[in-house]
Amino acid sequence: MSKTTYWADNYVQKLTSAEKALRHIQPGQRVFIGSSCGEPQHLVKELADASVRFTDLEIVRLLCIESGPLTLVANRSHSQQFNIRSFYLGSASPSKIHRNKRFNTPINLSQIPYLFKSRMMPINAALIQASPPDDFGWMSLGVSVDITLAACESADIVICQINPNMPRVLGRSFIHVNDVDYIVEHEEDLLTIQPLPELETANTIAKHLSRLIDDGSTLQTSLGVTSEALMLCLSEKNDLGIHSQYLSDGLMRLFSMGVITNKKKEFNDGKLVAGSAVGSNLLYEFIDDNPSIEFHPSDYINNPSIIARHNAMVSLNTAMAIDLTGQVAADALPYNNYTGINGLLDFTRGAAMSKGGKSILMMTSTSDHGRKSRIIPNLSDIAVVVPRGDVQFVATEYGVVNLFGKTLQERAMGLISIAHPDFRDELFSKAKEFNLIDINRKIKQAIKGVYPLKYEETITINGIAIMFRPAKPIDERGVQEHYYTMNRGDIVSRFFHEKKSFVHDQIDTTFEIDYINDLTIVATIGELGFEKIIAVGEYFRNSIINMAEIAFSVSREYQSMGIAQILQRKLTRAAIDNDIKGLVAYTSPENTGMIKLFQKLPYAITSEKDNDMIILNCLFSKPKEDKEKQ
The missing domain is CATH 3.40.1080.20 (Acetyl-CoA hydrolase/transferase C-terminal domain)
Known part of the structure; x- marks a missing residue:
């Protein structure tokens, strides 16, 4: 019957220097190095210093530190000491990656532990960093568990750098003293990254x-x-x-x-x-x-x-x-x-x-x-x-x-x-x-328009979350569906005549806009990309008089909810932002809804008849009198 050794005794027996521990690594072997900020820097530096005695040592790692000593050794011209195999499912375009592109190993991160444990890719040695052991001999891999745990569990030998600065992180992050082969005590600062610049x-x-x-x-x-x-x-x-x-x-x-x-x-x-x-x-x-x-x-x-x-x-x-x-x-x-x-x-x-x-x-x-x-x-x-x-x-x-x-x-x-x-x-x-x-x-020139995010707003009306936003080129089908579902009276009110088709060339000014001279605000419900457009508000700038002609349409089931008034308010704000003098609306005398809507604007309203039409005007420079507002 074998005698069980107390883990603390094992710890003492396994304690050694980095130089001695690394002597157990032979040329031609495959060595895993702990990932990212969990990299055992002391062990890596010692391995780089000992590079002269190695040939064809394959370094397996998840994240490469471009300024690290092993990377520098591997990047030497015609170096035959190290090859760095990086697990990388990417496009390998930047020059630093492209230089060693032939050693990149495309694989999904979820599959790498199986690659190790199945011994399809045998790991001869794993160089890792961990926290000091707790009272039961468990050491935490700290800031880097990812594929490091699988490498520890499948490597022939495990060399562990004990660093008191390594945090003890809970979860499946622990390895036991009895499961490592060599222990090197070395305190050093963990790798960090600098605060990222604000762009x-x-x-x-x-x-x-x-x-x-x-x-x-x-x-x-x-x-x-x-x-x-x-x-x-x-x-x-x-x-x-x-x-x-x-x-x-x-x-x-x-x-x-x-x-x-x-x-x-x-x-x-x-x-x-x-x-x-x-x-x-x-x-x-x-x-x-x-x-x-x-x-x-x-x-x-x-x-x-x-x-x-x-x-x-x-x-x-x-x-x-x-x-x-x-x-x-x-x-x-x-x-x-x-x-x-x-x-x-x-x-x-x-x-x-x-x-x-x-x-x-x-x-x-x-x-x-x-x-x-x-x-x-x-x-x-x-x-x-x-x-x-x-x-x-x-x-x-x-x-x-x-x-x-x-x-x-x-x-x-x-x-x-x-x-x-x-x-x-x-x-x-x-x-x-x-x-x-x-x-x-x-x-059209409108394709160069810059989407004005500031006009986006979600408003809940009668328990329905409605997104008001500027229209986009991809709204073509949604706008068509909105118009096709409108009833005859609403179509005549919007277009001043009956329409039975809304093909691209007839409505392209609604969604191919520059957001300055031509602007459409849509009201939508549903998920982005699959929204249903329930209302459309548009303005078209007449550059000669610098006035914006506005028009609205609201789906029948969403009328009388104040949606058109919200659209009008947003179009007004945009027109002011874009240095337009005022608004103008062309409508029929029977379209009392449009007339009342326009009259709700906080500006002095003028109207005139033109054959069978009524033309409503307002200038932003002429607000309503206080008495009139009341």
């Missing part, structure tokens, strides 16, 4: 997206400037939950504000669940022994079936480029010290399967200081990470579109509308060339 484009994207995230949603966020900006825009939300690859400083702030409670996740309720933390020392203090936080390995965090169990799961990730059909390229994020990680597809599909879930891709409209568009005609020479069939919401600083269930023409028009205005002409031309858009459709 106005990121802030604008965040404002667009904040209205897509409902109270009680469960979020996954990627690292990067846009995600951090989004955190600032969620400060008014309630009872958000977190199930994410990464925990960041932005999420910590939302938690401290009471925005994140994890009470309505409907799975792992009350727990903030993640796989790693990447951020500041304050973040690492926050997660230390925090009973509301659990870290789990990536085959759990990134498992689409686990992700789908959460209530209203929303995935928020950054893309590098998207083509006009919706195919997405993705890579390492800007302003991030790490490269070579992407669990994008896992969360995209998991969120799509969640009840009330949404998958959102964020990108600035341009790259290379505005010289290149991120929305491009096709991804012919760039690897596709997210197939077009998996893409839902796409956001740039120029707006948000929902591509789910949309035709190729609807996708192309929607993406062109949120591209940078400088590139829309070219994209429109290419879309016609590729037969994505009707060859007879003509481009």
